[in-house]
Amino acid sequence: WTKTLPTHFVIFGVLLAASLGIGLYHALSGGRQRTTQEFLMADRSMKCLPVSLSLIASFQSAVAIIGVPAEIYTHGTQYWFIGCAYILGLLIPAHVFIPILYRLRLSSAYQYLELRFSKPVRICGTLTFIFQMVIYMGVCVYTPAFALNAVTGFELWGTVLATGLVCTLYTTIGGLKAVIWTDVFQTLVMFAGQLAVIVVGVQKTGGVSEVCSEVSSVFSLFGFSLNPDPTERHTFWTLGVGGVFLMLSLYGVNQAQVQRYLSARTEKDAVRSCYMVFPSLQLALALSCVMGLVMFACYCGEDHSSKLGTASRDAMVISFVMDMLQGLPGLPGLFIACLFSAALSTISSAFNSLATVTMEDLIKPHFPAMTEARATLLSKALAMSYGLLCLAMAYLTHLMGDSVLQVALKIFGMVGGPILGLFCLGIFFPWANSTGALAGLGAGLAVAFWVGIGSIVTRSSGTKSLLPACGVVLLSDNTTTAIQTALGNVTLSRPSGLKRFYSLSYMWYSAFNCSTVILIGLIISFLTGPMKAEDVTPGTVYPLLGKLLCFLPERHKKKLCGVTPQLSAQQRQPPHHKESNGLGLSQEDGQSQEETDAFLPRFLECETAV
Numbered sequence: 001w002t003k004t005l006p007t008h009f010v011i012f013g014v015l016l017a018a019s020l021g022i023g024l025y026h027a028l029s030g031g032r033q034r035t036t037q038e039f040l041m042a043d044r045s046m047k048c049l050p051v052s053l054s055l056i057a058s059f060q061s062a063v064a065i066i067g068v069p070a071e072i073y074t075h076g077t078q079y080w081f082i083g084c085a086y087i088l089g090l091l092i093p094a095h096v097f098i099p100i101l102y103r104l105r106l107s108s109a110y111q112y113l114e115l116r117f118s119k120p121v122r123i124c125g126t127l128t129f130i131f132q133m134v135i136y137m138g139v140c141v142y143t144p145a146f147a148l149n150a151v152t153g154f155e156l157w158g159t160v161l162a163t164g165l166v167c168t169l170y171t172t173i174g175g176l177k178a179v180i181w182t183d184v185f186q187t188l189v190m191f192a193g194q195l196a197v198i199v200v201g202v203q204k205t206g207g208v209s210e211v212c213s214e215v216s217s218v219f220s221l222f223g224f225s226l227n228p229d230p231t232e233r234h235t236f237w238t239l240g241v242g243g244v245f246l247m248l249s250l251y252g253v254n255q256a257q258v259q260r261y262l263s264a265r266t267e268k269d270a271v272r273s274c275y276m277v278f279p280s281l282q283l284a285l286a287l288s289c290v291m292g293l294v295m296f297a298c299y300c301g302e303d304h305s306s307k308l309g310t311a312s313r314d315a316m317v318i319s320f321v322m323d324m325l326q327g328l329p330g331l332p333g334l335f336i337a338c339l340f341s342a343a344l345s346t347i348s349s350a351f352n353s354l355a356t357v358t359m360e361d362l363i364k365p366h367f368p369a370m371t372e373a374r375a376t377l378l379s380k381a382l383a384m385s386y387g388l389l390c391l392a393m394a395y396l397t398h399l400m401g402d403s404v405l406q407v408a409l410k411i412f413g414m415v416g417g418p419i420l421g422l423f424c425l426g427i428f429f430p431w432a433n434s435t436g437a438l439a440g441l442g443a444g445l446a447v448a449f450w451v452g453i454g455s456i457v458t459r460s461s462g463t464k465s466l467l468p469a470c471g472v473v474l475l476s477d478n479t480t481t482a483i484q485t486a487l488g489n490v491t492l493s494r495p496s497g498l499k500r501f502y503s504l505s506y507m508w509y510s511a512f513n514c515s516t517v518i519l520i521g522l523i524i525s526f527l528t529g530p531m532k533a534e535d536v537t538p539g540t541v542y543p544l545l546g547k548l549l550c551f552l553p554e555r556h557k558k559k560l561c562g563v564t565p566q567l568s569a570q571q572r573q574p575p576h577h578k579e580s581n582g583l584g585l586s587q588e589d590g591q592s593q594e595e596t597d598a599f600l601p602r603f604l605e606c607e608t609a610v
């Protein structure tokens with residue numbers, strides 16, 4: 001397809017130019033990005049539609065566009081069950097995290113950690129987030145460039161450079177408004193590209209019925225294993241339940257998403273944008289899964305590594321797409337635009353959120369007298385430097401090897417899980433104190449890296465189940481077992497002890513690490529003296545007990561909660577030692593006192609204001 005190369009370049013160029021144009025527009029319009037409120041928070045003026053499309057774009061990159069079809073092709077439709085995790089994975093952010101974070105009028109999610117615990121906890125949370133996003137950005141920049149280079153001979157590092165520079169440019173000049181509006185444009189391109197491949201692929205395979213019969217002959221289309229074994233890579237439990245923790249770590253407490261919720265005009269808009277994410281996320285998941293099924297129907301599970309020279313299933317997805325689309329004018333270019341749209345929208349969100357937290361959490365508190373102009377300039381310089389850093393991280397990905405989807409999900413599990421645990425410790429457990437929080441985070445990260453690196457070293461993060469080629473009907477579990485018993489007890493290499501620990505499915509990492517942080521955090525908190533109700537900053541705790549017990553009649557609740565419903569007046573004052581305006585939460589632009597009181601959820605209180 002060298003003859004279509006020029007059209008690839010044209011479409012690729014148009015995509016970069018359009019993104020730059022949107023960035024330029026937001027640099028020259030509105031407040032012309034002169035304040036951090038506008039540059040980092042889009043003047044908190046966004047409506048729910050652009051926010052919801054931007055929320056999708058943040059964590060739907062080329063990794064999902066390439067990695068999910070490769071996953072379906074290799075392991076069957078199990079992965080589709082992560083869609084079940086989207087229900088709780090978005091309801092809990094909408095009704096727990098957004099109300100708390102929005103009403104505190106934060107700029108960075110990690111300001112919450114100082115309000116609830118202490119400054120050191122906030123700094124550790126911010127540094128952990130920066131670590132997670134820098135590595136994740138590297139994967140996102142590298143994936144499309146590597147895939148294209150493997151198949152179309154696109155100049156690898158030239159593409160990485162072009163993508164990284166264009167993205168850094170429009171993020172630096174246009175701020176969050178530009179990032180959100182380019183996300184909207186890029187998400188539409190992303191869906192269009194995937195749809196094109198599916199339509200052409202189905203048509204070339206001989207129609208929907210042909211694809212379905214081809215696929216269902218090999219694996220029962222929606223066969224899912226309910227196997228409770230946590231080392232089984234993908235089961236309903238690892239995806240449906242483990243996936244909820246993964247979603248909470250991304251859509252509940254990740255700065256990239258929290259910043260979008262906080263940029264909404266009203267809290268209602270923020271909650272609505274979270275609800276609107278659900279159908280688009282299901283659509284994105286369906287498109288990438290169907291693409292994998294169509295690819296399976298076409299290639300019938302054969303291993304094309306001979307033709308490709310690379311055994312990686314990820315590269316095979318691109319060769320499948322180029323096979324399908326070659327000769328159709330503009331479509332190969334559209335798919336390349338789709339890949340890079342997915343990558344650009346994720347990387348720009350990462351740059352902007354990294355610049356925001358660095359500014360708000362690491363720089364501003366030490367230079368309170370810094371002028372707006374200088375702060376905005378510094379934010380832009382930060383966005384630029386993170387851009388260049390991520391190009392370096394792209395090279396690191398080159399060394400990771402694994403399937404890109406697995407690498408990304410492991411990063412979220414290993415680093416995002418502990419951060420989720422830190423927020424849950426603060427929000428649901430009022431007794432937790434900052435010593436407990438720090439100890440919990442440390443323990444969570446230590447365990448996370450122990451399991452994660454252990455699994456990479458022993459190459460066992462869940463059992464690899466490669467699908468046989470077409471025509472071989474997969475036996476159901478019990479038949480297989482029957483055969484095995486018939487053949488005498490074939491010693492299945494059941495890992496034991498530490499090896500079993502390392503073979504924990506990576507889909508459980510988020511849940512496992514989150515629980516470790518909470519457990520250790522609570523133990524240390526109780527050992528060092530749990531926090532008292534009146535010491536906790538108002539509005540930083542979710543009245544879980546109250547919510548759960550709200551069906552109880554009043555008298556039982558008061559007895560159970562043991563807290564008189566009306567806290568005495570002096571308890572209502574936010575404790576002086578948490579001088580809130582040190583966090584850019586000056587009282588006048590925050591809530592009025594009676595508003596805070598009305599909202600103040602006495603965490604053991606059964607009535608709930610959240």
Ligand SMILES: O=C(O)CCCC[C@@H]1SC[C@@H]2NC(=O)N[C@@H]21
Binds near residue numbers: 060063082250346409
């Ligand atoms: O596409 C990526 O860059 C990361 C891979 C997907 C991340 C998770 S999976 C569940 C949720 N759904 C998405 O579309 N993204 C996140």
Ligand code: NA
Binds near residue numbers: 059060061341344346
């Ligand atoms: Na994206």
